Amino acid sequence: MTVIEVQNLRKAYGDTVAVRDVSFSVERGEIFGILGPNGAGKTTTVECVSGLRRGDGGTIRVLGRAPADTELRRLVGVQLQESQLPDKLSGREALELFSSFYPSPADWQALARDLDVPLATRYAKMSGGQKQRLSIALALVGNPEIAILDELTTGLDPQARRHTWGLIEAVRDRGVTILLVTHFMEEAERLCDRLAVIDHGAVVALDTPAGLIAGTSTEQRIRFRPSAPVDTALLEARPEVRQVVRHGSQLEVVGTGNLLHAVTSVLAVNDIIANDLRIEQASLDDAFVRLTGRSDSGE
Numbered sequence: 571m572t573v574i575e576v577q578n579l580r581k582a583y584g585d586t587v588a589v590r591d592v593s594f595s596v597e598r599g600e601i602f603g604i605l606g607p608n609g610a611g612k613t614t615t616v617e618c619v620s621g622l623r624r625g626d627g628g629t630i631r632v633l634g635r636a637p638a639d640t641e642l643r644r645l646v647g648v649q650l651q652e653s654q655l656p657d658k659l660s661g662r663e664a665l666e667l668f669s670s671f672y673p674s675p676a677d678w679q680a681l682a683r684d685l686d687v688p689l690a691t692r693y694a695k696m697s698g699g700q701k702q703r704l705s706i707a708l709a710l711v712g713n714p715e716i717a718i719l720d721e722l723t724t725g726l727d728p729q730a731r732r733h734t735w736g737l738i739e740a741v742r743d744r745g746v747t748i749l750l751v752t753h754f755m756e757e758a759e760r761l762c763d764r765l766a767v768i769d770h771g772a773v774v775a776l777d778t779p780a781g782l783i784a785g786t787s788t789e790q791r792i793r794f795r796p797s798a799p800v801d802t803a804l805l806e807a808r809p810e811v812r813q814v815v816r817h818g819s820q821l822e823v824v825g826t827g828n829l830l831h832a833v834t835s836v837l838a839v840n841d842i843i844a845n846d847l848r849i850e851q852a853s854l855d856d857a858f859v860r861l862t863g864r865s866d867s868g869e
């Protein structure tokens with residue numbers, strides 16, 4: 571069942587067209603990612619879905635309603651990139667206050683424990699990571715059906731980031747649908763069921779992480795140190811092999827299909843052992859570069 575439907579969304583700020591043409595739909599229970607370089611229009615898109623901004627064109631439906639529908643405040647939890655709270659509010663006060671807005675809130679103490687939110691610290695005194703963890707907890711405290719998380723792990727150290735991924739998966743396992751904006755390829759690959767790659771205000775690809783990677787290249791590279799000299803013509807004679815390159819004592823074989831089987835069977839017939847064998851395949855980074863022409867996501 572579709573819970574978020576965005577069709578031909580457009581939004582400009584004066585002369586700057588932030589979102590040119592964005593369409594995607596999110597199914598109940600999935601973690602749907604929006605990935606793209608800086609300034610691609612990701613935040614503007616999710617702000618329109620959250621009802622915080624109005625698009626100039628296109629349609630958005632969240633649980634069948636228009637984003638501004640007040641009923642959605644109860645059903646959708648939002649964690650935004652730069653949430654600002656009053657400086658004097660402590661973690662405990664913020665969680666207590668927010669949970670009082672909802673008819674059946676989550677156990678905020680358990681959330682604070684899971685996310686390591688400092689309860690006694692005032693907002694102004696919190697580190698960037700602590701503020702971030704508090705804002706994630708606030709997005710989840712109302713027990714929402716949908717959680718919208720923008721750059722949820724930016725500013726967290728790698729360990730805290732991995733811990734947060736586990737928490738997000740646990741939230742999804744409770745049936746919450748998650749719309750996630752991220753810069754991090756590893757995060758997108760690990761967490762998202764499907765991804766929309768946005769560039770210059772438009773969706774340039776929409777697929778599973780594995781589908782995006784497969785669309786990039788089916789080519790593989792195998793590197794190894796042969797235990798004895800190899801007649802490279804024997805490898806090149808195999809249809810799976812496109813190229814064999816020597817790098818000192820190492821051989822690199824580039825090809826497609828069941829390349830590993832092709833290489834190991836040639837070596838086995840010739841009593842050669844492949845030492846230090848490594849296989850390289852296309853990654854989500856490669857897919858991102860192909861789709862956006864940029865070498866990183868702007869971290």
Ligand SMILES: Nc1ncnc2c1ncn2[C@@H]1O[C@H](COP(=O)(O)OP(=O)(O)OP(=O)(O)O)[C@@H](O)[C@H]1O
Nearest residue numbers: 583586587588606607608609610611612613614615
């Ligand atoms: N309030 C605003 N007023 C004017 N221009 C804006 C505003 N917010 C965003 N923009 C511009 O709109 C474009 C898209 O911005 P947006 O924040 O949606 O992108 P983003 O993909 O989320 O980027 P980032 O990864 O840097 O957060 C950018 O050119 C940005 O400078």
